[in-house]
Amino acid sequence: MEDYGRFLALLVSALLVGFVSVIFSLVWVFHYREGLSWDGGPREFNWHPVLVITGFVFIQGIAIIVYRLPWTWKCSKLLMKFIHAGLNTIAMILAIVSMVAVFEYHNARNIPNMYSLHSWIGLTAVIFYSFQLFLGFAVFLLPFAPVPLRAALMPIHVYSGLTVFATVIATALMGITEKLIFSLKNPAYSASPPEATFVNCLGLLLVIFGALILWMASRSHWKRPPEENAKVLQPIGGTPEVTEAESTMTDGSNADKSDLRISSEAARKQTLKLDEAGQRSTM
Template identity: 40%
Template structure:
C-alpha cells in the first residue's frame, strides 16, 4: 500500500483554492463595475454622481482584490526566495494603497461638490479606521521586514501581529464594502429594494461574493499545511516566531 505524506497530498488542493479566490475576486470587481456602470451612469471625474461611482470600484479593486492577492503571494510562490515574495507582497499592497486613495478622493470630492457631510456614517467610520490601520500596517511591514535594520527579536515579536492584523484588515475591508452596498441601496432604491429589484439582488450577490473571497483567502492563509516550507538557507536571515516564543528572553535588560 503506497503512502504519501498528508501535507503533500493536501498541497494538491492549493491551486484550486487559489483559482477559486481569483474567480471570486474578478467577479467582485466586474460586478461592482457593472453595477455602477449600468445602474448609475458610468464614471467621470467632475464632482458628479459619476465621480462617486469611482469610489466603490477602487475600494473593491484595491482594498479587497489586490489586498487579498497580496496576502496570497506567500502561499502561491512557495518556492521563490522569501525576499522576492516580500517585495511582491509590498508592491501589491502599494498598488492597493494608491488605488484606494483614488477611491477615497473620489468620494470626498463628490461630497464636497454635492455639499454632503463627510464621516457621519458607520460605513465611513469603519472605512477610515480600516484605511488608517492599513497605512500603519504597510509602513510597519516595510520598515521592519523589507529593510534590514530591525532586529530578529523585533521582527519575531511583530510577525504574528502583522499576520493577525493583515487578515483582520481584509475582514474589515469586506465588512466596510457590505456597509457601503447597504447604504447605496437604501439611498437609491429603498422603495423597490424590498420588492427584490434586480439592482438589489445584484448588489446583495456582490456582498456574498465579497464574503466568499475573504473566506477563501483567509482559509488559504491560515491553513497549517499550506504554509511555506522553512528554508534553512533563509533561517539565518529571517526569523520564526514559534522558535522565539518557545525560547527564553531576559526578564530584565
C-alpha cells in the same frame, strides 16, 4: 505541497470569485449607474466601489496568500516580500483614491463627510492598513530591525493583516447597503429591483472571497517551506550575528524557520524561544 489539488481548487475559486466581484462592480456602475468619470458628480462617486473592490478587497486578498503559492517557493523570500509589499501598496493607493472620489463628490453636493458608521470604520481601516504597511516595510523588509523585534511583531502583523482584511469586507457590505438605500428610490430597495438583487449578489461574492482567503491563509500546512540557501543580511551598525535575517513581510508563516538563523550558540538558544513565538504567529 500536501493537499496540492485542494489548494489549487481553492485558489482558482478565490481568484474566480474575486475577479467576478470586480466585474460585478463594473457592471453595477456602467449598467445600473452612471458610469465612471472624474467630474465631482455621481460618476466620480462610482470610482469608490470599483476601486475598493478591485484594490482593497481583491488585490489585498491576493497579497495575503501570495506566500502560499507553491510555484513561488523557488523565488527568494526577499522577492516575495517585495511582491507582498507591492501588492499591498497598490491596494492602499487604490483605497485612498477611492476615498478621495467620495470626499470630492460629497463636497461638490454639500453632503456631509464622515457621518456614517461605514465612513468611520472605513477610514479607520485605511489608517490601520497604512500603518501596517509602513511598519511591515520598516521591520520586515528593511534590514535594520533586530530579530527579537521581528519575532515579537510577526504574530501582530499576521493577526492585524487578516483582521483589517475582514474589516474592509464588512465595510464594503455597509457601503453597499448605504448606496442601495440612497440610490434606489423608484422602485425602492425594499421592492427588490434587478439592481438590488444584483448588488446583493456582489455582497455575497465578497463574503465568499473573504472566507476563501482566510481559509487558505490559516492552514499552516500550506506555509512556504523554510529556505535552505540563506544569504547574510546584516543589520546596519549591528554585529553580524544574524546569518539569515531575511525579514518576513509575510503571513507569519516562516518566522519560525527561515528568518531566524543565528550563528552564535547564545543567540541560537534565544532563537529557540523566538521559534515558539513564530509558531504562535500562525493564524
